[in-house]
Amino acid sequence: xxxxxxxxxxxxxxxxxxxxxxxxxxxxxxxxxxxxxxxxxxxxxxxxxxxxxxxxxxxxxxxxxxxxxxxxxxxxxxxxxxxxxxxxxxxxxxxxxxxxxxxxxxxxxxxxxxxxxxxxxxxxxxxxxxxxxxxxxxxxxxxxxxxxxxxxxxxxxxxxxxxxxxxxxxxxxxxxxxxxxxxxxxxxxxxxxxxxxxxxxxxxxxxxxxxxxxxxxxxxxxxxxxxxxxxxxxxxxxxxxxxxxxxxxxxxxxxxxxxxxxxxxxxxxxxxxxxxxxxxxxxxxxxxxxxxxxxxxxxxxxxxxxxxxxxxxxxxxxxxxxxxxxxxxxxxxxxxxxxxxxxxxxxxxxxxxxxxxxxxxxxxxxxxxxxxxxxxxxxxxxxxxxxxxxxxxxxxxxxxxxxxxxxxxxxxxxxxxxxxxxxxxxxxxxxxxxxxxxxxxxxxxxxxxxxxxxxxxxxxxxxxxxxxxxxxxxxxxxxxxxxxxxxxxxxxxxxxxxxxxxxxxxxxxxxxxxxxxxxxxxx
Ligand SMILES: [Zn+2]
Numbered sequence: 001x002x003x004x005x006x007x008x009x010x011x012x013x014x015x016x017x018x019x020x021x022x023x024x025x026x027x028x029x030x031x032x033x034x035x036x037x038x039x040x041x042x043x044x045x046x047x048x049x050x051x052x053x054x055x056x057x058x059x060x061x062x063x064x065x066x067x068x069x070x071x072x073x074x075x076x077x078x079x080x081x082x083x084x085x086x087x088x089x090x091x092x093x094x095x096x097x098x099x100x101x102x103x104x105x106x107x108x109x110x111x112x113x114x115x116x117x118x119x120x121x122x123x124x125x126x127x128x129x130x131x132x133x134x135x136x137x138x139x140x141x142x143x144x145x146x147x148x149x150x151x152x153x154x155x156x157x158x159x160x161x162x163x164x165x166x167x168x169x170x171x172x173x174x175x176x177x178x179x180x181x182x183x184x185x186x187x188x189x190x191x192x193x194x195x196x197x198x199x200x201x202x203x204x205x206x207x208x209x210x211x212x213x214x215x216x217x218x219x220x221x222x223x224x225x226x227x228x229x230x231x232x233x234x235x236x237x238x239x240x241x242x243x244x245x246x247x248x249x250x251x252x253x254x255x256x257x258x259x260x261x262x263x264x265x266x267x268x269x270x271x272x273x274x275x276x277x278x279x280x281x282x283x284x285x286x287x288x289x290x291x292x293x294x295x296x297x298x299x300x301x302x303x304x305x306x307x308x309x310x311x312x313x314x315x316x317x318x319x320x321x322x323x324x325x326x327x328x329x330x331x332x333x334x335x336x337x338x339x340x341x342x343x344x345x346x347x348x349x350x351x352x353x354x355x356x357x358x359x360x361x362x363x364x365x366x367x368x369x370x371x372x373x374x375x376x377x378x379x380x381x382x383x384x385x386x387x388x389x390x391x392x393x394x395x396x397x398x399x400x401x402x403x404x405x406x407x408x409x410x411x412x413x414x415x416x417x418x419x420x421x422x423x424x425x426x427x428x429x430x431x432x433x434x435x436x437x438x439x440x441x442x443x444x445x446x447x448x449x450x451x452x453x454x455x456x457x458x459x460x461x462x463x464x465x466x467x468x469x470x471x472x473x474x475x476x477x478x479x480x481x482x483x484x485x486x487x488x489x490x491x492x493x494x495x496x497x498x499x500x501x502x503x504x505x506x507x508x509x510x511x512x513x514x515x516x517x518x519x520x521x522x523x
Contacts, residue, residue, distance in 0.1 A: 007043045008046045010049070013051050014050075015055075015058070025087075025328070035093075037407075037471045041407070045093075048246050054233075054238055055221065073099060091474075108226040126165065134234075170225060172280075192292075196268075197268050200271075216233075217232075240281065247262070269295075292413075297337075297342060298342075301314065327349075327514065364462060369483055370510075379505060395429065403496065459503070466484065466490050
C-alpha cells in the first residue's frame with residue numbers, strides 16, 4: 001500500500017448465538033497479523049471486528065434461555081466475544097455490534113436509498129430455509145438426513161432439517177447485477193481469492209442470480225424496514241452493512257471516504273455472501289465494491305470442520321492457558337497455509353512450540369543475550385572492520401531479503417509464507433552461531449575482533465527478528481526488544497526496513513521467551 005491509500009481490514013462479525021471456538025480465533029489472528037504489519041509499516045490502517053446480533057436463531061436461543069435477545073447478546077459479548085480479543089491479543093481499532101444505533105440507523109438509510117432507486121420490490125417467496133445458515137437453500141444445498149432426521153431433507157452444513165417457508169417479502173433485484181459481477185471478477189482477478197474460492201463464486205454467478213428476499217415478517221428481532229415496520233431486515237443484509245456503517249457510512253462521510261473500500265477476511269463458507277450479495281448491494285447503492293474478499297480454509301479436527309454443533313469445538317483459552325497467546329497466533333498461521341484447510345492437533349502444536357518457538361527462536365535470543373552479558377559484561381560490541389567476513393555479509397543480506405519477501409507475502413495475504421520467510425533468518429542465525437562458535441573465540445585473546453564482530457552480527461539479527469515478528473508474536477517481540485535496549489516500542493519500528501533498527505548500547509537480562517512446557521497427555 002505504498003500508494004498512500006488506507007488499509008482497512010475486517011473479520012466477519014460473529015454470531016452471538018454461542019461462544020467462540022478456535023475457528024473464530026483463527027480468523028481474528030490472521031486479520032490481526034495483517035493489520036499489525038501494515039500499521040507497523042506506517043500505512044493508514046484500520047481493523048474492524050464485531051458481533052452479529054439479530055435474526056431468528058438468536059431470538060430462539062435467547063427465548064430458550066429465558067432472556068430477551070438483547071440481554072442474550074449483551075451477555076455473550078461481555079462474557080465471551082470481547083474477552084476473546086484479549087485472550088489472543090487482538091489489536092482491533094473498532095468493535096461494532098449490529099444492535100448499536102450507529103449501525104441500525106444507517107442500515108435503514110441504505111435500504112431506503114435502494115428502495116427509492118427502485119431496487120426493491122414486494123414479492124412472494126417459498127423455499128427451504130435453514131435457521132442455522134439464516135438462508136433459503138436450493139435443493140442442491142440439501143442432503144438426506146440420517147439418524148433422528150432420517151427421511152427428511154437436511155442442510156448439508158448443519159445436518160439439521162430445513163423448514164419450508166412461504167413469505168410475502170421485500171426483494172432486492174440482485175439478478176440485475178449478475179453481468180456486472182462477472183465483469184468485476186474478470187477485470188479484477190484478485191477481487192475474490194484464493195483461486196479455489198474465486199472459481200466457485202464465478203461458476204455460481206454464471207448459473208444466474210435470483211433476486212434476494214431481504215425482509216422477514218415472521219419474527220421481529222431485527223432492524224425494521226423503514227417504509228414498512230411490520231418487516232425486519234434479513235439478517236445477512238443487516239450484517240454485511242456493518243463494514244460500511246462502522247467505517248462512517250451515513251454518519252461520517254470523510255471517514256468513510258478515507259477508509260473504504262475494505263479487505264474482507266472471511267471463512268470460505270461465507271465467501272458467497274461477501275463476494276456476490278455484498279458487492280451487488282454496494283453497486284446498487286452507487287458505492288465502491290470491496291478491495292478484496294479472501295475466503296480462508298477451515299480448521300479441521302479429526303477430519304471435521306471445527307464447530308460447536310459438531311462437538312469438536314475447542315475454546316481458545318484451552319490453548320492459550322498452556323501455551324500463551326503468542327504460541328496460539330504463531331501456530332495457526334504457520335502450520336496452515338492461509339487459504340487452505342488445515343488440521344489442528346495438540347501433538348503438532350506441542351511439537352512446533354518446542355522445536356520452532358522455544359528451541360528455534362527463544363533459545364537463539366537467550367543465547368545471544370547471555371553471551372553478550374558473559375563476554376562483554378552486557379555492552380553490545382561494535383563489529384570490527386577487517387574482521388567482517390562473508391558469513392556476516394550473508395546474515396546482513398538475509399535480513400534484507402526476508403524483510404522484502406515477507407512484505408510481499410503479506411501483500412498477497414500469504415501470512416504463512418511471510419512467517420516462513422522470516423524463519424529463514426532464525427535458522428540462518430542459529431547455523432551462524434553454531435559455525436562461528438563464539439564460546440571458542442572467547443577463549444582466544446587473538447580472536448577478540450572476531451568475537452565482537454560475531455556477537456554484533458547476532459544482536460543485529462535478533463533485533464531484526466523482534467521487529468519482523470512483532471505482528472505475529474507481539475509479547476515475545478516486546479520482551480526481546482526491551483532486552484536489546486531498543487528505541488521506543490518495537491511496534492514503532494518501520495517494518496519494511498526492519499534491519500535498520502536502532503538499539504541501545506547494552507543488553508538486559510532476558511527471561512525465556514517460550515519456556516519449556518510439560519504437556520500432560522492432552523486429549
Ligand atoms: Zn445450514
